[in-house]
Amino acid sequence: MNFDTLELSKSMRRLLLLLLILPMALLVMGVYGGLMQALFRAGIVTSDPFVGGEYYRGLTLHGVINALVFTTFFAVAFGHAVITKTLNKALNERWAWTSGILMIVGTVMTALTIFAGRADVLYTFYPPLQADFFFYLGLVLVVVGSWIAFFTWIPPYLEWRRENPGTKTPLAAVGIFVTFIVWFIASIAVAVEIIVLIMPWVLGWVDGINAMLARTLFWMFGHPLVYFWLLPVYVMYYTMLPRLAGGKLYSDTAGRLVFFMFIVFSIPVGTHHQLMDPGISSEWKLIQGFFTFMVALPSLITAFTLAASLEYAGRKRGGKGLFGWMFKLPYFDTSRWLFAYFITGLILFIFGGISGIINASYQMNAVVHNTAWLPGHFHMTVAGPVILGMLGMSLYMVAKLTGKKIRMKKMVLAVPYVYSVGLLMMSWGLMRGGLQGMPRRTNTGLTYSNPDSALYRADWQLFTDVVVVGASIMFLAMVVYFVAFFLTLVYRRAEEPSMSFGWTESVHESPTPVRWLHNFRPWVIVALVLIFVTYAPVMYDVTTSNYGTSPRYGPDSPAPRVSPSPQSEDLPPPSSSDAEAGDERAERLDLLIE
């Protein structure tokens, strides 16, 4: 592909650097928060002075910065660069900057509320947990900012289509547009949750909130969010990895099919996060579980296509036999250091993918639901291919945008391997512990990992210890990465800044567009129909279930009170034994809090 000729303007280079460096600085705190989670849960620390001593504050910081802020900023910066370079079109800089400033203001607002201890609600911010109004406003600004970035890419694309009739849209541009189509549709759900349900409740305009409806809207957004994280990395895998390996992409058409399938199947799947929730009919949970299996299909196609591309590269480098090509790939070539970030992510995704299928299997979910298995699983996706791809590409882009040489290249090459060993250990500990019942989102250091507690579980200790060792290895790898990243930034310029990507060629590529893989519109229409069909009954269920609304949950009201509903008024009064059991639970809870 010879379209990568337009240079980014100085103003755009500055914007991209800002969008890459600011979240990287925040990521230092997010990664620190991750290590502290492991230490808290093992009972090694009981207080973290940096974030006010709060376990849940640290967990919120870790989730919001790592999973929401870093990924969204990266996707926007990467999208700006890919769209400009693949279409050879300059973007509207005023709107690009407006988008960036909104995202930065939103991030600062959200981060300050977390540090001030006014938003200990985790990154899922499930009501009736309630945060400061500015926590939600900050998140809205980040999302709206990312929408504006997306909108700035549409006019140049339409212009490109007019100027290039009968030409295929570059695969990388297809991938970026799919990423943001999925993001835009899905984030409407969370926008409704925040603006219609949460904000009026936080401002005191309404007394209670429908927690089930809020959760359903969140997961309508929350699972597609996973693909918003993953798809920019898929763009790297399809359009850069084969060339890095020394070969070509096996099939351009397969890549296009994969991206379009994500538009259709990414969103009607969120209810598989609510398989144990009341108020949603079993059949709709099952159907959305089925669609979760469908969304695994593009990833399986990707596994084959990328393996074929790597086989092509390996054979070109002299690989023989059925698997000899695997041993000829440039795993430890410092001049191709980025390959290491991609291949380790792919290996981790094998484990992250299958554990996700287990989560989405209706009855199996009962075994792992709300256990440490879940963070074990999703760290092998979001902290695996997603973060590794984004870390590698951030460093690559920053070096290109500043014209600087990457420092500590051997260490930079070692980082993904060391990090992956740590991640595999940590996830193994969490998943094995989860299968034994170890809970997630719980400061187990106070109870299950505390030999002085009546709740101590000696049989979980091995898993907790392995998690600490794994998390520590990951942390050390990240420290090395941060040092290399910021050293690269502060060193003197070695060449003129010039953003360029090494796009790969394809083994099989149709010269003209395949009609059904040329337009986004039919795929978006099918996706919207599928979302309506799968979510309308779910929304009906959660809005007609008579659970009433819930007031704010807080330390002063540990057991959320439920507003009277027609059904609860019909219930008989609690028996004395129920009341005694409730009193006993409250006393134990008081003891724990003390």
Add this chain to the structure above:
Amino acid sequence: METQTPTDETVEEIDDASFFPKGALAFFILLIVFFAILWFSMYFEILARQ
């Protein structure tokens, strides 16, 4: 990309038209078998817990 000179370590030329990824196919089949083993191990875990 910084680095990308795809032919720098070429040992063998490959004819694109006749290239068949038999190794990738074998890898993919093993991947599916591995997935099935993990999925069924969890399934039998459920059965064991009754």
